[in-house]
Amino acid sequence: MDQQPNTYAANCPTRQILDRIADKWTVLILGLLSERPWRFNALRREVQGLSQKVLSQTLKSLERDGFVTRSAFPTVPVTVEYALTPLGRSLAATLSPLTHWAETHMEAVEAARAQFDGRAATPPRVAADGARAFLA
Amino acid sequence: MDQQPNTYAANCPTRQILDRIADKWTVLILGLLSERPWRFNALRREVQGLSQKVLSQTLKSLERDGFVTRSAFPTVPVTVEYALTPLGRSLAATLSPLTHWAETHMEAVEAARAQFDGRAATPPRVAADGARAFLA
DNA sequence: CGGGATCCATGTGGATACTG
DNA sequence: CAGTATCCACATGGATCCCG
Numbered sequence: 001m002d003q004q005p006n007t008y009a010a011n012c013p014t015r016q017i018l019d020r021i022a023d024k025w026t027v028l029i030l031g032l033l034s035e036r037p038w039r040f041n042a043l044r045r046e047v048q049g050l051s052q053k054v055l056s057q058t059l060k061s062l063e064r065d066g067f068v069t070r071s072a073f074p075t076v077p078v079t080v081e082y083a084l085t086p087l088g089r090s091l092a093a094t095l096s097p098l099t100h101w102a103e104t105h106m107e108a109v110e111a112a113r114a115q116f117d118g119r120a121a122t123p124p125r126v127a128a129d130g131a132r133a134f135l136a
Numbered sequence: 137m138d139q140q141p142n143t144y145a146a147n148c149p150t151r152q153i154l155d156r157i158a159d160k161w162t163v164l165i166l167g168l169l170s171e172r173p174w175r176f177n178a179l180r181r182e183v184q185g186l187s188q189k190v191l192s193q194t195l196k197s198l199e200r201d202g203f204v205t206r207s208a209f210p211t212v213p214v215t216v217e218y219a220l221t222p223l224g225r226s227l228a229a230t231l232s233p234l235t236h237w238a239e240t241h242m243e244a245v246e247a248a249r250a251q252f253d254g255r256a257a258t259p260p261r262v263a264a265d266g267a268r269a270f271l272a
Numbered sequence: 273c274g275g276g277a278t279c280c281a282t283g284t285g286g287a288t289a290c291t292g
Numbered sequence: 293c294a295g296t297a298t299c300c301a302c303a304t305g306g307a308t309c310c311c312g
Contacts, residue, residue, distance in 0.1 A: 007164065007167070007239070008164055008168070008182050008184060010184035011184075013246060014235070014239050017238040017241070018160075018234070022157075022159060022162070023158060024154075024155050024158050026158070027158055028143065028151075028154070031143070040294050040295075046144050047144045048144060048147075051285070051286060052295075053287090053296090054284085054285065054286090056296080063252065064252040065248055066244065066245060066247070066248025066249070066251075072294085075293090077293040077294075078293060078294060079294090080294060080295085087244055087245070095234070097233070098230060098231070098234070099143060099150070099154065101227065101230040102143075103143070105223065105227070106150055108223055109201050109202060110149060112200065112223070113200055113201060115202075116200040116202070117200070175273080175274090176274050176275075177273065177274070187305070187306060187307085188274085189275095189276090189305070189307090190304085190305065190306085192274085192275060192276080193305095212273090213274075213312090214273060214274060214275090214312075215274090216273080216275085
């Protein structure tokens, strides 16, 4: 069975990679690292809600996948810097439109949610009936 | 604190949307729906490893966010078809480069993993030392 | 066929403490 | 500073049964 090497087959490596990419934090971290190298705790402070455990795990995964490099400088206390590899920059570039999309369509999604939930969170504008047409 | 409305703040709605998008199944489902409308069990069969419960939840979320429409036809047995909204098509278009990236960079990631893990999964080519230079 | 409801295994992540 | 290790709570998801 499943002879076809399509993206939707569980055994397809593309799926493995998509699963990594589609991690909650990966997009944010790669976004930051595309600006400049970051230190561990600086990243941690910047991304709210990201625990040190998860950041550690995520960075290790990203390093393993060849997206980031880890450079430790023997200062006191030790300084560790994370930066993108060429492969990581390539991925970050592919990911950035996503962040942009989220920013620009944020309101539309929230409006859709408010409508779906039956309540009027955003200014009720055309409200119920008009909104139906929008999604038809 | 956190007066800045940046993407990395926990309260930023963009983060909420990114979290949705960065779901394991969303990319795959939107990819399929960008081809044509799909019926529930057809989607379920196509995406291996996706349980009916999770598919149901995911579709409901996508519908709530205004990405897909749900159309039930009173046939026997009932037929339900899911299709993209304009907003969903917009998102799917933004997402598709990601799938493409995964396909084209799959091998590079696997090579990086093999190297990181210290074993030689892919043909050992330049092996250890040469690979260091690649990621430097 | 297209789900909803329930029960339950387990993985994921938070909090805390400790190390180099 | 930059983590690792441990413990534990909670959410997620699979399996199963049932209904329109």
